[in-house]
Amino acid sequence: MTDVQGHWDWLFGRLTIQQVPYDNLVVGTAFIFAAIVGLAIVGALTYYRWWGTLYRDWLTTIDHKRIGIMYGLVGTVMLFRGFVDAIMMRTQQVMAAGPLSHGYLGAEHGYLPPYHYDQIYGSHGTIMLIFAATPILAGFMNYLVPLQIGARDMAFPYLNALAFWMTAVGAGLVMISLFIGDFSHAGWVGLAPLTELPYSPDVGVDYWTWALQIGSIGTTIGAVNIIATIVKMRAPGMTWMRLSLFTWTSLTTNVIGLTAFPVLGVAIGLLSLDRYFGTHFYTTGVGGNFMLYTDLFWIWGHPEVYFIILPSWGMMSEIIPTFSQKKLFGYPVMVAATLSIGCISWTVWLHHFFTMGAGPIVNTFYSIATMLVAIPTGVKVFDWALTMVRGRLTFPTPMLWAVSAIFMQIIGGWTGMMLAVPSINYMTHNSVFVIAHFHCVVMVTVFAAVGGATFWFPKMFGFTLHERSGQWVFWLLVGGSFFVFTAMFLLGLTGMPRRLAYVPYAGWWPLLVIEEIGIFVDIAALVAFVWQITVSIRDRNLNRATRDPWGTARSLEWITHSPVPVYNFAVIPHVNARDEWAWRREHHLEHIMPERYADIELPVNTPVPMLIGACTAAFGFAMVWRIWWLAIASLVAIFVIVILRSFTSGGHTIIRADDIRRMEDQAMRAPRRSSAGMVPGAVPAFRTGAAE
């Protein structure tokens, strides 16, 4: 064990009351906000007596749909937190430009001291990529993949819940670090050797390592589950070349996840060995090499980029044909492009550190490999464009998002090709040009995910989102992002480095002001989004969705009801075509009802994944603060729970055929307008064991 600076005792480890930054105005404000929101949630749960349903139907659920929605909720909360981080960074830079800029709240310039600012960009990146984008996409995959392949649930429902809770624990550790201790100041990539104990003696880096480590376990076992589901659980007739594009991208992305995330585990694990046991993997002396860390991190890091982008492309490939009223152009080529991007993702990682000093042949190899990505990506862009050519185009919000995502993809892709040239990279490395580039690319994910959320919202909750406010969200976010990232590209080309708490050159100030204006427009988009959700829930009875609320949807998930009943499909569908719902519509088969129903066997809910999650949270927290007894106790508890669970079969519940007939008949009638017995976002008749 390495010695740490400062206080340590066996009971509380490094944890003391001084670690709570109650004297920091910024953190204090955040705490008050979090406390108010938390109290409001607790109050609402108590007032409406929702604790029981929260526990029975959500926290203990192993239904892939509810887990998918919970993934989405966790991701959205973290997205909000990461967005607040972004606002704080933009505001700091605009306030701290030039030597004459004033300082407030104890900062020399701006309002954040460098150490605090550094933690904010570290948490912004970590949160947005690992705890916002990844869970939101995992949520979509969880919800949609079984529906799109005609399955009743995932291959391993229990493992699914466990994966969710691991991800939630990782996100929770990041959130706790805001109020107890501090977060990593070494960026989301963990710049070695800055992350080593002598340079980062605080617990911030430990929070970062354990949050990533635990979250990545969740992503890995989630990947196993989705791959197994797609390979083994397809409905009769659902051949490989009939899979929807979103399912194909989910498969590819999870193969990437399964193979790449263990590398992250090793990279971070070796760093933890350095910090806890005093080994020298990434030190600059005693045989260590901090470049090894950078190498290992990006072996995972670049596949992770494609992990985030591929499902977004899948969603765009579902939305665009629906609102073009045409089948997707070049389906086999799209599938091939998806798979080849998955393969190439493993051979490009060195382009993140062209300037490290490897030889020219090495840089050239990775430069060419990176440019190869443009071929399948270009194929995709042309396929989307040609899908729209001569289609009957309509532009409701999902389509607006999907089409603008193509434009964002083109900007992000072009600048990516620029950065793939090592000689350009030597000029722009670590400048905000890189930041603008990859933000354009992840904005593709944001656009596609918001579009996808609007598109599938009626399928998930049974009512459509308010269209007009959705258009407001779209134009505000697109407009704001235009200001932010155009200015950022220009700043990058004039040489502004990334991660600056103090901007030394006052000439950059006007462009920073434009970025600030842009992010305030983005705040307006967030307000419009909250307004949209509020109005949509208020007016939900006016906007009840039928099975296919868009009228032109194509894939298999639209043949079941909205919201999807707990058993997904009353009878497992037989698949006749690639776009099954469109096929049935063309052959006037939408209203055919099954002749008879059979009993459906479903696994019962279990609190075990949540318990394991709680123990894992205790373990992570204990390791961060070096409370050894608690770490050992929670590890032992996890082992005991896993062993005890392995002796039970989990149990099943049966939904009787008569009940299915009753529920199906009820659901096939015209959309109900009555609000009697309605819980927002759930139809009680479809609860587990609806036999009551």
Place this chain on the structure above:
Amino acid sequence: MSVDNSRPADHPEIAYSNARSYIIGFVSTVALLGISLLLVQTHAMSAFNLLATISVLAFLTTVAKLVFLFHLDFSETQRWNTLTLMLNVPLLILSIGLTAWMFRTLYERVMMH
């Protein structure tokens, strides 16, 4: 090949496992890792020899785990599991091989000779 889920003892991975292979697997892997640790801790060889030796030992440990603990072989029940694992071999070659290549050219430039 279908397996009745209510009878876990019929699963091939359980039917083919036995205490002997688990014990062999556990003892051999712990011994191999222990030898590597000792060699490194005592600086028993020159740096290059040490690196080569622990790489070989690491490979042997991996094989021992796959054979004795995971029971991977080319029998009918395990063929697909083995094949799926072999799909990872190109990734190992890519990640380890390209990394080694990169560091070799890097060291020529940044390390003292």
